[in-house]
Amino acid sequence: MNKTIHQGARVASLSKPMASMALGLLLLAVLYIGNAYAAAAPAEPQGIAWALSYLAQNPFAYLFLTLAIGYPLGRITVGGICLGATAGTLVTGILIALVSSALYGISYDIPGLVEDIFLMLFMYALGMRVGPQFFSGLARGGIDFLVIGLIVVFANFLIVFFGVKFLDLGPGYAAGIISGSYTVTAVMGVAQSAVNSGAYQLPEGVTADMVGANMAAGYAISYVLSSIFIILLIKYLPKMFGRDAVAEAKIAEDEFSGGEDGGALPGTAGASLLGFTDTQIRSYLVEHEELVGKTVTDLYQLAPRAAVLKIVRGDEVIDAQTNPALQLGDVIGVAGDYSLLLTGADKVGKEVSEPRARMVEIEVADVHVGKSEYAGKTLAELGREIGFGVHLKSMFRAGVAIPHLAKTVVEKGDVLRLAGPKWCVDQAAKSLKGVPIVESTYTEVSFMSIALFIGFVIGHASIELGGIPFALGTSAGCMLSGIVISWLRTRNPEFGGPTSEGARAFLNDIGLSLFVAVLAAGVGPKIMSSFQGTVVLWIALLGMMGALLPPFIAWLYGYYFRKMNPVVLAGACAGGRNSTPALNGIQDLSQSGIAAVAYPVPYALTSAVVLILGYIAMVFS
Numbered sequence: 001m002n003k004t005i006h007q008g009a010r011v012a013s014l015s016k017p018m019a020s021m022a023l024g025l026l027l028l029a030v031l032y033i034g035n036a037y038a039a040a041a042p043a044e045p046q047g048i049a050w051a052l053s054y055l056a057q058n059p060f061a062y063l064f065l066t067l068a069i070g071y072p073l074g075r076i077t078v079g080g081i082c083l084g085a086t087a088g089t090l091v092t093g094i095l096i097a098l099v100s101s102a103l104y105g106i107s108y109d110i111p112g113l114v115e116d117i118f119l120m121l122f123m124y125a126l127g128m129r130v131g132p133q134f135f136s137g138l139a140r141g142g143i144d145f146l147v148i149g150l151i152v153v154f155a156n157f158l159i160v161f162f163g164v165k166f167l168d169l170g171p172g173y174a175a176g177i178i179s180g181s182y183t184v185t186a187v188m189g190v191a192q193s194a195v196n197s198g199a200y201q202l203p204e205g206v207t208a209d210m211v212g213a214n215m216a217a218g219y220a221i222s223y224v225l226s227s228i229f230i231i232l233l234i235k236y237l238p239k240m241f242g243r244d245a246v247a248e249a250k251i252a253e254d255e256f257s258g259g260e261d262g263g264a265l266p267g268t269a270g271a272s273l274l275g276f277t278d279t280q281i282r283s284y285l286v287e288h289e290e291l292v293g294k295t296v297t298d299l300y301q302l303a304p305r306a307a308v309l310k311i312v313r314g315d316e317v318i319d320a321q322t323n324p325a326l327q328l329g330d331v332i333g334v335a336g337d338y339s340l341l342l343t344g345a346d347k348v349g350k351e352v353s354e355p356r357a358r359m360v361e362i363e364v365a366d367v368h369v370g371k372s373e374y375a376g377k378t379l380a381e382l383g384r385e386i387g388f389g390v391h392l393k394s395m396f397r398a399g400v401a402i403p404h405l406a407k408t409v410v411e412k413g414d415v416l417r418l419a420g421p422k423w424c425v426d427q428a429a430k431s432l433k434g435v436p437i438v439e440s441t442y443t444e445v446s447f448m449s450i451a452l453f454i455g456f457v458i459g460h461a462s463i464e465l466g467g468i469p470f471a472l473g474t475s476a477g478c479m480l481s482g483i484v485i486s487w488l489r490t491r492n493p494e495f496g497g498p499t500s501e502g503a504r505a506f507l508n509d510i511g512l513s514l515f516v517a518v519l520a521a522g523v524g525p526k527i528m529s530s531f532q533g534t535v536v537l538w539i540a541l542l543g544m545m546g547a548l549l550p551p552f553i554a555w556l557y558g559y560y561f562r563k564m565n566p567v568v569l570a571g572a573c574a575g576g577r578n579s580t581p582a583l584n585g586i587q588d589l590s591q592s593g594i595a596a597v598a599y600p601v602p603y604a605l606t607s608a609v610v611l612i613l614g615y616i617a618m619v620f621s
Contacts, residue, residue, distance in 0.1 A: 066517040086581040093520025101525035108521035115518040122511030127482020149602030152576030155550035157613040171621040172211035176218025181546035187614035194618040222543025235585035238566040249592035266493040272439040283357040286330040287349030306336035307389040333357030365436035366493040380406040386431040389424030437493040455481030571595030575602035
């Protein structure tokens, strides 16, 4: 499986003084501009007030200043623990919005479309990463993933609902705390519909606005706390139990790839890397009379494990694609296994140094075996018939690497990874009725746009059961589109070709970070309005318990009873808690994307169940 080492892991050594200096310089720049403007126009707000007002009037500046400060802030390590880029961005955004609102009455009005766009891009990019392992993950641990999701969502409901009852916090708090501690804003919408429809009977003296205010208070406080601390919990769960996340991730990658070192899966980044091989190209002087007059194809029939790729005849360099015949004194470039080429001098002539015969450009391509008479043949038989000049690096069946031995039978739908000169690869692909797919710089904006459109429409569609609206959710729909497309590419690389990991990682990081920054702008001002006596302490306590205890209980189930891989288990707990930033955290720490295998199943399940429980929490408040 292809491994991605996140930039966050690479810069873990960034020192605290460097991060602090970067943060200080950015703040000084903002203050300097603000003071300069105030001096020129004294009637306007001055200093920090002007700077914050400027950010509020120009959301673009707010968003990217938040990222510029949040990323280095998230890299600061204290006691071996760091927030990470996502949590750092969230904290930064909340602090800016909170200070603006509390001290200067400034609010940030960022269109919801901005939040939606970046969230959808992130979810699609996440789906593209998860897809190749999603269905194999479901087949290998589907029941465990479902159970983990159910443990998390029901434990959250029980802790919050009965905690609110015990503390007598009043109607609306339970739904708000569930929504915030689960970081699923839609729960408040479902709970509000219970109030508006009359499913919840308002007590005497209590208005719908009062219930809504309680919801907002419970949501705001629990959301902020749970968003930050769930990242730290999931990220460091393996370490808390004495497990090395990086080592465990490598073990999981071997398990989910089928145990065969086939390199990157088809349709994923790294599929076209040559890597290491014992196939070499060496040059020999033709000295044996019996070789004269024989064509390149004739020689291949005599020795199927070696192929003449070039012939140097005086000043002329002849490409073997024209199937030329040999002459005495020719220098030939022969490709084959090292052990076979060692005997070349006995069969051809002495080995000579002729760079022109060995300068052959090699490409690596994935070829999908279509409807062909070669399906059903062994690899040895296939190699003798169409393997001229190519080397079989890997073989995949249903998205899983399988051993590519001489007696392995080729089936329709298999993907063969071939390495060799372009014309040799093209020739083999034509015989297999496939198309050689290599990595390119082709941008997939149109392809991605179609996928996002379909995912949004599917996620947006809803049905009502018992007055409760059910929908997959637009973000989940876009992630599902990414999963399906990457899954299709894994099984047939002609369906879009390899995905650029650099492009996918950029969509992943910028999408999540900007989504969090927009979210922080809206949540920040609500924090102050929620501070009323000891209620805020109880909300914080229940929110933290509802956010952290359920995934910890699920972890204990998976770790002690099911003996699951710690990194995969952490991914399942993140999915059960609906926390993509937490998934990002364990991926950063493990330097692998394997945790994402377990994320989608509990995520999809709990996304629906938590809405039902939120509705019930409101009705029985």
